[in-house]
Amino acid sequence: MGIVSPGFQGRPRSSQPALPPGQYLTEDFPVLSAGPTPRVSLDTWEFAVTSEGGVEHRWSWAEMLALPQETPTVDIHCVTRWSKLGTNWRGVSLDVLLGGVETAAKFALVHSYGGYSTNLPLADLLGGQAWIVHEFEGGGLPAEHGGPARLLVPHLYFWKSAKWVRGIELLSTDEPGFWETAGYHDYGDPWREQRYQGD
Amino acid sequence: MAMWHVAHLVQRRRETATACTLVLAVDDWPGHVPGQHVDVRLTAPDGYQAERSYSISSAPDGNTVELTVQRVPDGEVSPYLIDVFSVGDPVEIRGPVGGWFVWRPTEPAPVLLVAGGSGIAPLMAMVRARRATGSGVPFRLIYSVRTDRDVYFADELRHRAADDQGLEISYVYTRQAPDGWPGQPHRIGPEDIRERGWPPEREPQCFVCGPTGLVEAVADSLVAVGHDAQRVKTERFGPTGG
Ligand SMILES: Cc1cc2nc3c(=O)[nH]c(=O)nc-3n(C[C@H](O)[C@H](O)[C@H](O)COP(=O)(O)OP(=O)(O)OC[C@H]3O[C@@H](n4cnc5c(N)ncnc54)[C@H](O)[C@@H]3O)c2cc1C
Numbered sequence: 323m324g325i326v327s328p329g330f331q332g333r334p335r336s337s338q339p340a341l342p343p344g345q346y347l348t349e350d351f352p353v354l355s356a357g358p359t360p361r362v363s364l365d366t367w368e369f370a371v372t373s374e375g376g377v378e379h380r381w382s383w384a385e386m387l388a389l390p391q392e393t394p395t396v397d398i399h400c401v402t403r404w405s406k407l408g409t410n411w412r413g414v415s416l417d418v419l420l421g422g423v424e425t426a427a428k429f430a431l432v433h434s435y436g437g438y439s440t441n442l443p444l445a446d447l448l449g450g451q452a453w454i455v456h457e458f459e460g461g462g463l464p465a466e467h468g469g470p471a472r473l474l475v476p477h478l479y480f481w482k483s484a485k486w487v488r489g490i491e492l493l494s495t496d497e498p499g500f501w502e503t504a505g506y507h508d509y510g511d512p513w514r515e516q517r518y519q520g521d
Numbered sequence: 522m523a524m525w526h527v528a529h530l531v532q533r534r535r536e537t538a539t540a541c542t543l544v545l546a547v548d549d550w551p552g553h554v555p556g557q558h559v560d561v562r563l564t565a566p567d568g569y570q571a572e573r574s575y576s577i578s579s580a581p582d583g584n585t586v587e588l589t590v591q592r593v594p595d596g597e598v599s600p601y602l603i604d605v606f607s608v609g610d611p612v613e614i615r616g617p618v619g620g621w622f623v624w625r626p627t628e629p630a631p632v633l634l635v636a637g638g639s640g641i642a643p644l645m646a647m648v649r650a651r652r653a654t655g656s657g658v659p660f661r662l663i664y665s666v667r668t669d670r671d672v673y674f675a676d677e678l679r680h681r682a683a684d685d686q687g688l689e690i691s692y693v694y695t696r697q698a699p700d701g702w703p704g705q706p707h708r709i710g711p712e713d714i715r716e717r718g719w720p721p722e723r724e725p726q727c728f729v730c731g732p733t734g735l736v737e738a739v740a741d742s743l744v745a746v747g748h749d750a751q752r753v754k755t756e757r758f759g760p761t762g763g
Binding site: 324325326327328329330331332333344346352353354355356357358359360402403436437466500501503504505518 | 525527562563564565566569570571572573574597601605606607610611612613615618619620621622733737740741743744750751753754755757
């Protein structure tokens with residue numbers, strides 16, 4: 323236990339089993355990003371997976387929409403401590419997108435329009451745990467929330483769910499992304515409060 | 522690696538009716554870069570803990586760290602820090618954190634700062650560090666506030682505008698402008714950015730901080746006016762989302 327702050331009681335609390343430690347519930351949808359919101363046209367939008375050997379697999383917007391779609395309902399947890407429960411999305415499972423890719427890579431570096439990047443183990447993108455989503459709560463995904471399409475990896479802190487996603491680079495060795503280079507954790511498990519490097 | 526430190530409140534300064542600056546002494550403070558923040562951790566007698574992030578508003582200065590906190594009505598942490606936390610009390614802080622939204626006095630590019638409300642906090646650290654290091658880098662600050670009673674660091678900004686060569690400060694009022702201010706109260710837009718900021722050819726570094734609505738609008742305006750998105754850095758900490 324830390325140093326007691328004289329006079330601090332905290333909020334009346336009820337037990338919240340769905341909430342990782344240090345998180346609070348929010349009903350609205352806060353926006354956090356490092357710069358201006360990129361505006362990406364659907365005509366030029368493209369998503370690419372590049373294997374460690376340099377082989378590229380590309381999908382246009384129409385090709386992405388033609389793939390089998392899923393509608394995950396998930397809880398999301400931002401490292402700035404808000405959590406939002408039961409959010410509804412629509413998109414393509416990474417199992418589908420990575421299914422035909424030949425790779426022995428262990429890591430993925432995700433790239434976004436606008437220059438953002440984030441890293442995660444490839445295993446965390448597979449097994450029904452991750453999607454490229456393009457709808458939120460039944461409507462198109464607004465640009466400030468990452469539209470036209472973002473990554474959704476709900477079991478990790480939300481900075482891993484890269485907005486404005488453009489591609490995934492498969493790597494044999496781990497390489498930190500944008501926030502990870504600035505001191506945030508390489509993995510980012512909200513249940514273990516892996517916020518910063520060293521947590 | 523970001524570590525936890527014990528800090529003690531040594532002084533409190535009122536900024537506006539709803540905000541104050543907390544001056545903390547931190548024994549083993551490693552120093553910070555203007556723009557970084559800390560995580561503040563409060564612990565109740567029963568062991569319950571709450572953590573929130575606050576930008577550092579002071580320039581690097583030995584073992585002292587200043588945070589400038591705005592009261593969020595019905596908030597859990599900010600009303601405690603403003604009303605209850607007293608001189609001599611301990612608090613835990615972790616940091617400094619963040620390596621993106623920072624200004625290093627060694628960087629030669631001109632700087633544009635755009636603040637909304639309490640978003641002035643990390644930008645003030647930059648203005649103060651500029652002075653403290655004797656930097657000649659030209660700075661322009663555009664500060665959006667509701668009325669002139671809502672200006673944080675009002676006295677100091679008045680002095681700096683007069684004394685700090687190469688620092689230009691302008692205000693945009695959203696609710697009520699003081700007498701003599703040209704124009705009607707309005708939300709900051711591309712015109713303000715064009716008239717009071719830098720031309721894109723000067724390739725300034727732009728830092729925008731405040732509530733999400735302001736940050737979105739200003740960042741979009743900067744790009745529309747011709748600034749390279751890579752040179753526009755944003756930080757948002759308002760309670761409202763989009
Ligand atoms: C990097 C960073 C730097 C910051 N710097 C400053 C600073 O210099 N000065 C300052 O006054 N504040 C700053 N903040 C905001 C601060 O961390 C707290 O959010 C704020 O003080 C409110 O905390 P609270 O416990 O009083 O209210 P809470 O009890 O957390 O909030 C009351 C209600 O408001 C909403 N809310 C409040 N804060 C947020 C939020 N951040 N995101 C989403 N919803 C929210 C929630 O819905 C909540 O139910 C910063 C935040 C970040 C992420």
